Amino acid sequence: MKFVTSEQMREVDRYTIEEMGIPAMSLMENAGRAIAEEVLRFCRSRSSETGNRSPGLLELVSNPQSDGMSAEHWIILVGKGNNGGDGLVCARHLADAGMAVSLVYAESPDLLRGEAAAQYEIAKALGLPGMVYDPETGGIPGLRGSDEARGRQATGLVDALLGTGTKGAPRGVYASLIREANASGLPIVAADIPSGLDADTGAVHDPCIQARITVSLAFLKAGLTQYPGAGAAGEVVVRYIGIPRALPPGMAAAGAVLTEETLRAELGVDAGRPREADGHKGTYGHVLLAAGSLPMSGAGLLAAKAALRAGCGLATWALPAALLPRMLGAVPELMLAPAEDGGAGAWNEAAADEVLRLLEARDVLAVGPGLGRFPGEAAFMRALWEGASRPLIVDADALNILAAAGGLAAWPRRDAPTVLTPHPGEMARLTGLQTAEVQRDRVGVAREFAAKHEVTLVLKGSRTVIAAPDGRVFVNVTGHPGMATGGSGDVLTGLIAGLLAQDLDAVQAAALGVYLHGLAGEQAAARRANPASLLAGDIIEAL
Ligand SMILES: NC(=O)C1=CN([C@@H]2O[C@H](COP(=O)(O)OP(=O)(O)OC[C@H]3O[C@@H](n4cnc5c(N)ncnc54)[C@H](O)[C@@H]3O)[C@@H](O)[C@H]2O)[C@H](O)CC1
Numbered sequence: 255m256k257f258v259t260s261e262q263m264r265e266v267d268r269y270t271i272e273e274m275g276i277p278a279m280s281l282m283e284n285a286g287r288a289i290a291e292e293v294l295r296f297c298r299s300r301s302s303e304t305g306n307r308s309p310g311l312l313e314l315v316s317n318p319q320s321d322g323m324s325a326e327h328w329i330i331l332v333g334k335g336n337n338g339g340d341g342l343v344c345a346r347h348l349a350d351a352g353m354a355v356s357l358v359y360a361e362s363p364d365l366l367r368g369e370a371a372a373q374y375e376i377a378k379a380l381g382l383p384g385m386v387y388d389p390e391t392g393g394i395p396g397l398r399g400s401d402e403a404r405g406r407q408a409t410g411l412v413d414a415l416l417g418t419g420t421k422g423a424p425r426g427v428y429a430s431l432i433r434e435a436n437a438s439g440l441p442i443v444a445a446d447i448p449s450g451l452d453a454d455t456g457a458v459h460d461p462c463i464q465a466r467i468t469v470s471l472a473f474l475k476a477g478l479t480q481y482p483g484a485g486a487a488g489e490v491v492v493r494y495i496g497i498p499r500a501l502p503p504g505m506a507a508a509g510a511v512l513t514e515e516t517l518r519a520e521l522g523v524d525a526g527r528p529r530e531a532d533g534h535k536g537t538y539g540h541v542l543l544a545a546g547s548l549p550m551s552g553a554g555l556l557a558a559k560a561a562l563r564a565g566c567g568l569a570t571w572a573l574p575a576a577l578l579p580r581m582l583g584a585v586p587e588l589m590l591a592p593a594e595d596g597g598a599g600a601w602n603e604a605a606a607d608e609v610l611r612l613l614e615a616r617d618v619l620a621v622g623p624g625l626g627r628f629p630g631e632a633a634f635m636r637a638l639w640e641g642a643s644r645p646l647i648v649d650a651d652a653l654n655i656l657a658a659a660g661g662l663a664a665w666p667r668r669d670a671p672t673v674l675t676p677h678p679g680e681m682a683r684l685t686g687l688q689t690a691e692v693q694r695d696r697v698g699v700a701r702e703f704a705a706k707h708e709v710t711l712v713l714k715g716s717r718t719v720i721a722a723p724d725g726r727v728f729v730n731v732t733g734h735p736g737m738a739t740g741g742s743g744d745v746l747t748g749l750i751a752g753l754l755a756q757d758l759d760a761v762q763a764a765a766l767g768v769y770l771h772g773l774a775g776e777q778a779a780a781r782r783a784n785p786a787s788l789l790a791g792d793i794i795e796a797l
């Protein structure tokens with residue numbers, strides 16, 4: 255599913271209305287109705303949960319208002335732009351469905367323009383009760399304590415304050431209304447985006463609406479795919495409002511959320527592709543891992559096992575010689591290649607030649623899991639970076655060594671496919687940014703880095719971002735918090751390497767690897783009474 259930025263959305267709106275001639279009022283009508291339908295869906299699901307059964311046909315026929323909505327009183331918070339206009343349409347449909355509705359205008363309705371102003375006239379003509387919020391007295395009627403009659407107590411809020419026209423943090427009355435709405439503890443359905451969300455980066459301003467449901471209109475907004483915005487949005491529903499699904503000519507979506515459909519349609523990955531009947535070990539590639547060191551020998555093992563579980567034909571783990579005795583037979587299917595380490599159980603500059611020699615008879619090199627830091631590390635890494643003519647995946651300390659040696663700007667561009675898999679901290683070191691800066695605009699930072707250095711970048715974390723050298727961006731939504739455990743990244747590296755060995759290109763292998771890694775984590779977590787006890791090895795078993 256593709257997602258767009260606010261700027262792209264504004265251009266889509268303009269193109270749809272001005273070039274295609276689809277009336278803005280139709281779009282607003284469709285938007286408001288879609289939001290109302292999602293509010294009603296929520297109310298019905300809530301009433302069925304709380305046991306108020308939905309009335310039988312006879313009851314409905316005799317009193318159409320009695321479809322359980324009469325107990326609801328929703329307050330619509332109306333901003334002064336078209337987001338507010340959507341809210342006014344929504345209010346009309348909710349009133350028609352039999353619930354009590356109150357409009358609270360952030361600013362005088364006289365400030366409404368265009369379609370939103372027209373919707374205000376309609377709301378007035380229908381006698382929908384409304385008031386202009388007064389920051390002096392504060393307090394939204396129906397949210398105050400129990401002094402209001404039962405019927406007046408609000409049961410939910412629609413946030414139609416700010417949408418894609420937002421600039422900066424909510425100001426003045428908008429901030430007050432957002433704070434009051436959040437403090438009410440009532441369920442909030444956000445129109446298009448939660449007000450206070452940066453719709454492009456997923457950053458949240460102070461304050462930002464904490465929504466139960468966000469009805470994203472026409473297209474998913476980029477900011478809804480990344481935390482903390484994804485957390486503020488609650489359940490995200492993308493609703494068609496009459497804007498054609500095909501983007502205007504020349505516009506490429508800011509990115510796409512990874513689904514099986516996206517993997518197949520956008521990336522040509524068929525996860526269910528059957529194996530050739532006459533396949534043999536050589537058919538499915540041979541992964542070489544340069545990984546592990548005395549204190550972190552397990553990392554290499556996890557990555558190697560994951561590569562095999564990913565379906566590659568063979569895997570060889572090049573490891574410091576001192577580790578060999580302990581690792582013999584640990585994974586019978588795995589081949590071990592000791593690299594001279596002078597008994598130290600650590601890597602050294604000279605070992606690079608051994609790795610490159612081994613790579614000549616193999617298809618992919620993964621370097622980094624448990625590698626550790628060591629004298630001559632930069633020369634070691636540079637030799638592999640320049641000498642490995644095969645697809646290369648760089649992770650963990652190999653990334654830190656790259657960063658410490660001046661980062662990619664100082665290193666030659668590689669011809670062979672290259673995948674980097676930093677977590678936010680490693681990304682900060684690679685870019686010279688603070689980790690917080692990386693996290694504030696994960697999609698943007700990843701996209702820029704991948705294009706600038708012509709690598710495939712996997713920026714890990716919740717909602718991992720996969721950025722291709724050609725500017726395409728994918729966001730993964732599979733996974734489970736229990737996966738935040740030592741070794742989980744090593745498993746991902748091995749998984750991606752195993753896929754690279756099976757003739758997937760760097761972007762395909764990175765995207766499918768991240769997607770499957772998350773799915774496996776979900777399944778592994780589901781098998782445990784307490785998902786916090788999840789181990790990285792469980793993810794491998796679930797692959
Ligand atoms: N354009 C269309 O045909 C459709 C739009 N849809 C809905 O409209 C909004 C976008 O509407 P827009 O008028 O551009 O802006 P907003 O309603 O988001 O409101 C911005 C409004 O508020 C003021 N403002 C901006 N930033 C702040 C701030 N930080 N604090 C306070 N006030 C702020 C600004 O002056 C504007 O007037 C879109 O999200 C959809 O909901 C339809 O859905 C589809 C057709």
Ligand SMILES: [K+]
Nearest residue numbers: 413416447449
């Ligand atoms: K909103």
